[in-house]
Amino acid sequence: MKKSHWMILSLVSVALLLSGCTEFDQPISSESEGFWNEFIVWPLVSVIKYFADLLGTYALGIIAVTIIIRLVILPLTIKQVKSSKKMQEIQPKMKELQRKYASKDAVTQQKYQQEMMALMQNSGVNPAAGCLPMLIQMPILIGFYHAISRMNATPAFDLGTFLIFPLADPSIVLAILAGLIQFVVLMSGPAMDNPQMKVLMYIMPVMIMIFGAVLPAALSLYWVVGNIISVIQNLVIYKPWNRKKIEPATTGGAKK
Structure with missing residues (x-):
């Protein structure tokens, strides 16, 4: 399990690095060709623009799209939680x-x-269940990076700001906030019940802060909103406050 976590983290790192190697600074439009442009980047740009026009700002558009994405993968997140609970039991x-x-x-x-x-x-127990939400979000995350970078390179789009943070530029504040909330996500979720996942509690937040410090603030905003939703999901589904009630009874039974 530990090796698989390191492999996944490595894949995320390599994928994010490779995502900036081609066309990231090129304008984007409905006429852009290629599978990646036609089925990932432009659809994301179109949806973000739709909600931006509807809600008034690109920041709100990104927040709306983030919420929709997290709701779509919610069934997988629930499976992840159930699998983690079963892993704890065995x-x-x-x-x-x-x-x-x-x-x-x-x-x-x-x-x-x-x-x-x-x-x-x-x-x-399905060991891969905990990885599915992350793996599914990888192309979305890379697509977000491309969409934001290429919208910024297209004169027709003006991303504007979120509060005082320009969405097209890196924001250390949002990056740190995203990393801290990621730590809360792991604290309130499966990592606390699976010793093999606890390494993620320290690696993932740091990675998010590092990436967020060099990537557009719009991506950090995606992480912040997504992680807030994850915290809410953990509180509703995982009920971390029950841990303290269950653990003493379990420990006592083990001693007998």
Whole structure:
């Protein structure tokens, strides 16, 4: 699991870096050709512009689109939470398997992997469930970056500001805010119940701050709004305040 998290984080980093290598500073229009332009960038630009015209500013348009995107992936987020809860429930059995197959020889480790996969399947745990929302958001995030950058390069668009922050320029304030709220998201969600995910509590917020400090503020605004929605989702779905009530009882039972 830890290796998979590092792999995902690496993919996000590489994807964001590669996203700026082609056409990021070129104007965008309905006549722009190519799969990426026709099916990702221009549709995002069109939707943002539609809500910007409807609500009065591009900042509000971006916020509206962010809310819509998060509502669309909400079913996957719910699956992520359920999978994380099941993962928490089978942690004692997983540790028991680790002790049973502590030897590092190939045969023992193969048996360990087989029994671990059987345990997860029988318990209805899908290790990939926690990654799906992130993987789905990757092309959207890259598309947002392209859309904002190329709208900024198109004379017909004027992104304006959000409060005092120009949306086309980087904003350290919004970047830090996005990272801090991301930390709250992880604190209130599955990372607290899965020791293997706790590394994300420290890496993801820092990564968001770093990217937000060099990318357009519109992208940081997307992160801020999206993370606020995630906090609300965790409070409603995951109910983190129940943790303190459950943990003592679970610990007491384990001692017996």
